[in-house]
Amino acid sequence: MKERYDPHHIEEQWQRTWEQQKLFQAVEDPKRAKYYLLEMFPYPSGKLHMGHIRNYSIGDVVARYKMMQGYSVLHPMGWDAFGMPAENAALEHKIHPAQWTYDNIAHMRSQLKRMGFSYDWDRELATCDVDYYKWEQLIFIRMYERGLVYRKKALVNWCPECQTVLANEQVEGGICWRCHGEVKKKELAGWFFKITAYVEELLEYCDRLPGWPERVITMQKNWIGKSTGAEVAFPLEDGTGAITVFTTRQDTLFGATFMVLAPEHPLVLELCTGKEQEAEVRAFVERVRRQDLIARTAEDMEKEGVFLGTYCINPLTNARMPLYTANFVLMEYGTGAIMAVPTHDQRDFEFAKKYEIPMIVVIRPPGETLDPALMTEAYTEDGVLVNSGPFDGMENRQAMEAIADYLEEKGIGTRAVNYRLRDWGISRQRYWGAPIPIIYCDRCGIRAVREEDLPIVLPLDVGPKENGASPLPDLRAFVETTCPVCGGAARRETDTMDTFVESSWYFDRYTCPDYDQGPLDRERLQYWMPVDQYIGGIEHAILHLLYSRFFTKVLRDLGMVPFDEPFINLLTQGMVIKDGAKMSKSKGNIVDPEDMIKRYGADTTRLFSLFAAPPEKDLEWQEEGVEGGYRFLHRVWRLVYELRGSLSEGPSPIATADLPPELGEMRHKAHKTIKKVTEDIDRFHFNTAIAAIMELVNHLYQTKDSIEATPRTKAVWQEVVEALVVLLSPFVPHIAEELWEALGHKDSVIKAPWPRYDREAITEEEVIVVVQVNGKLRDRLLIPVSAKEEKVKEMALASPKVRRHIEGKEVTKTIFVPKKLVNIVCA
């Protein structure tokens, strides 16, 4: 054993050993309980960043810990390898996206290996491999057959920068999630996954995911955005039809005084045609359409609209209601038309004030009356109905039900449910993605590729065009094909799939990455899935996590997977921060993991990222803190080095009972540490687990020189130092292996069973009992645990420090908490 700890000397050596011995190979062993630990796979952007290091260090602790506990562990790694950056790099560096991607994968793979993560590399997959995406194409076809995929022309989110369509989930406040550019609206045909077919189940199962963070669940529920109310038909005055609206406030129906249609609503132009307002309406619609998305949905956007020159009839009051079109009504939600109740909806109120539309109060606040002329804002709270015919005097909550019943009876409307969730648009007008397996035939229409004709291989002999556009539409060899039905000439779809499709099922494929009879090998899938613990960033709270849940349900209904939800437990780790801001190139506050490894080694890098903050919180990267971790590892090394002569050769049984006090104390401390570290890892408190190990090391330093080396001492030292090394191993595996070997072991430390604490060793014989007078700490007493309540109270009262404070006072009460405290209350 070397005198000094030298991480560079040992780390790569152990990494080679692990690889050669295939120590982390996952095996489907029916005799053992399985544990599937998964971290979100990375996009191969070039090199690892600190966020990756943190994510994967957290995962590795859990994986190694579970392995040592005897679980059969699956801990895989792979690459989310399709996507835009590869195309950008292609243009910038004149390199093919595939080349760029595979180069990056090679580099990042070596970085991951250099960190010593316990992956089963035999299961590695890259989503841009045909062997992966061909199965995705098969799933697409199955979904198409079931009507879960459809094509439609729609007003979609278009990112001019990325030159592609984005799904709703991929637009954050009008900004592209990837390039942060402004998103426009554009009319375009594309393919959609019918995620709305599963909306109820996705919502319902939110409450059956107790292992997920509350806030992720909340975000998903909000995104799904279920609201219940009614659809009501308002007949047009001229009898030519009706306008249907969705409302959650049917209790305010008697107060609806006008109607508003979204500018994109198909009836807008039809209704104003031939009216004197026509020109004005057309101009308004044009103007709103040109407004960009962000401005139009901004909160402070002035509400404006124009009268269509037409009226509806309120089916309950028979009142005439003018029809408007206005910028604040969205075509995407509900029916694209609303009934407006200015007295009880703030938006309608503002609009009505501006255009001087009549207002009728229909809900009276408790003990008050409202005068529309005097109102300065809408009254949106609960109350009692007025001006509502037969419903007058009813509580509005009840009126919601009563009026819904009434509408259904009269055939005017029905109860209805609305969701914000829209179908998932998956067409991307990009090259570097999985081709959508569809063929257009002039005679037979749109046809799915036949299963036996799969895969539709993405041609690699072309790349993005000079202007960034996809080369596929111009590539005759790709586009020109034959119709699977009539055999005549036909064209291929040239859009590729959203890369979120790949990441929606990769975790399933890890269970059987070599399976060639279909997407998934049921037997192996059944053994491993669902994922026991998933770890990744909060930024996927909706996107990837919602899509994956949806996909799981689809695959279940296609008979491919036998479960409802993919991830039992989810841990969302915080960001890595430097100088108070997220690490980013533009801020210039990047710490490159590569530098950290060069300077301190992988173990120190891992140690700091686990010690500096609990996983779910943001982590501030501090160089001094890293130094501290490095120092600690040196300290551990030196401890083992100095004790190397005082250790026994083999294990020998030890009983706490007959040990001299300082040895008993040492065992006591060691076993308490085992307990603490085990409990802390179980609840992901890695920072306090490491702190506990540090305390043990400090204790050993304090006692080591005062203990004589007798055979019995050696046995205790051996036990304690072994425990120390084993406890450290999930966090800093390389140094642990080296020390484990120095302790005389032939097998890897990962083969050592996770230690169990000895109940007897952690039993306290004496405890410190705190004595308070009127809740203030006055003394601490060392008291045998066996001491009875009366005895302890007696001792407390006898303490001079206590007596000083109760002198001359009357003791009214004494609180006794066994093994903890005595509180003497006096007047």
Place this chain on the structure above:
RNA sequence: GCGAGAGUGGCGGAACUGGUAGACGCACUGGACUUAGGAUCCAGCCCGCCUAAAGCGGAUGGGGGUUCAAAUCCCCCCUCUCGCACCA
């Protein structure tokens, strides 16, 4: 505006179900060893009174409450972070 979470030393953070506030680490200060040390070891390190110690008092964003006892529970307020945001 709505929803969620968080405010603890100079800093990162501890404190599981109310029971010693500040574990552990960083930074800082002093000492030892040393040719030297930014290596290592030991000690100190919330604030105030006091030369110091003992002692006493104060302290977990602010204010109030419950309790023998509150960082922890309840109410009000302030600040910050995140998510949603004209969703009818």
